Amino acid sequence: MTTEEPIESEDPMTAPMRRQAMVTAVLTIAPLTLLGVALTTQSWWEGLVVGVSFVLVLGVLREWNLDGxxxxxxxxVVGTTMGWIAGALLMTNPLGFFPLALVGALMLARVRRRFLWIVVFALAVTSIGAVAFLFHPLTGERAAIYLLLPFLGVLFVAAVILVSERAWLIGRxxxxxxxxxxxxxxxxxxARFVNDLHDIxxxxxxxxxxxxxxxxRMVRDDPERAESELLxxxxxxxxxxxxxxxxxxxxYELNLAVEIExxxxxxxxxxxxxxxxxxxxxxxxxPPILAHVLREATTNLLRHARPTVVSIAATATSVEIGNDGVAETDGDPERGLARLRERVGAxxxxxxxxxxxxxxxxxxxxAPEQLGEVTS
Structure with a gap:
């Protein structure tokens, strides 16, 4: 059983997708599970065992990612398995398999041939439920609770995890x-800059x-022609x-309206x-200098930031461009603006x-009086 190759390393921009996937899974699974546990728990130590199992599940949820x-x-896995074995042997809480189902589904969601392994896992969880009949007689009701319910429960939990991860992966x-x-x-x-340089x-x-x-060739035979060529x-x-x-x-002169477009x-x-x-x-x-400022600022935000929204405000005497991106640490977005600041000041x-x-x-x-005077 091997894990699928990661698509790419996790990115801070996809953190909201991770949270959304986690919230979707928790809101889908947790209410039914907690309600069922509350209704079926008969003693404090049963609740303690299930509670410890869910704490282990939370630890795995914190590590939930698409790369293993x-x-x-x-x-x-070991802790939740032991909890389900204890619950089945003592035939106490029939929903004790849910923590194990959730942990297993999270860890199997990114393996190759995941559907086959999930079915195998569901059968394994069901076989653990079967140990309840080592010390208790088999009845139709008990078979439904400790055999059918775990099998279907694992498939349900796995389906929720797979759908959540698929949406997360598509978003990433x-x-x-x-x-x-x-x-x-x-x-x-x-490339446009290189082409312009080549043309020039x-x-x-x-x-x-x-x-x-x-x-x-003309230096000796025709010095005047050689001098003309050198000039x-x-x-x-x-x-x-x-x-x-x-x-x-x-x-070179730029047009502000064109640069805005x-x-x-x-x-x-x-x-x-x-x-x-x-x-x-x-x-x-x-003045064209405003168009230069806009072009340089646009280039900087595309290269050094990761914005989702950009605002542009322009008049005949001013231009402003803002974005909600955060500059990366390996570049200085203001370095390219230094010369422009000097030219604007000049x-x-x-x-x-x-x-x-x-x-x-x-x-x-x-200043308004600069209109028509500033050309570069």
């Missing part, structure tokens, strides 16, 4: 797909290479450097809900970064 259980979980896979989609969005942006440098470098060869090479190199610097530091599209494709409050009315267009504006327990906000404000 620690070795100490075997103690819960869905979260993983959203994470992959977010990574693809970032990868597309990187590729042709220029090729022309520089050709003109360098021409200048080399052209210098001009091309200067333009290429300027264009590369402009792209690297986002100095792009940010919404990128976030929604990553499964993130977006709320936008935009008012760009007015004669003068919003343009006569202020850029602020506000970080809270469940909120990360980037905001840039420009």
């Amino acid at each position: 259980y620690p070795p100490r979980s075997v103690l819960a 896979r869905f979260e993983r797909l959203k994470e992959i989609e977010t990574q693809l969005v970032v990868a597309r942006e990187r 440098q590729g042709q220029s470098l090729h022309v520089i290479k050709l003109k360098s060869a021409v200048a080399y 052209e090479i210098r001009r091309l190199a200067r333009e290429t450097i300027s264009e590369t610097r402009a792209m690297t530091f986002d100095r 792009n940010a919404q599209r990128l976030c929604e494709s990553a499964g993130i809900s977006v709320h936008a409050d935009v008012d760009l009315s007015g004669d003068a267009p919003a 343009a006569g504006g202020v850029m602020t970064v506000m970080r809270g327990p469940n909120r990360f906000v980037v905001r840039a404000d420009l």
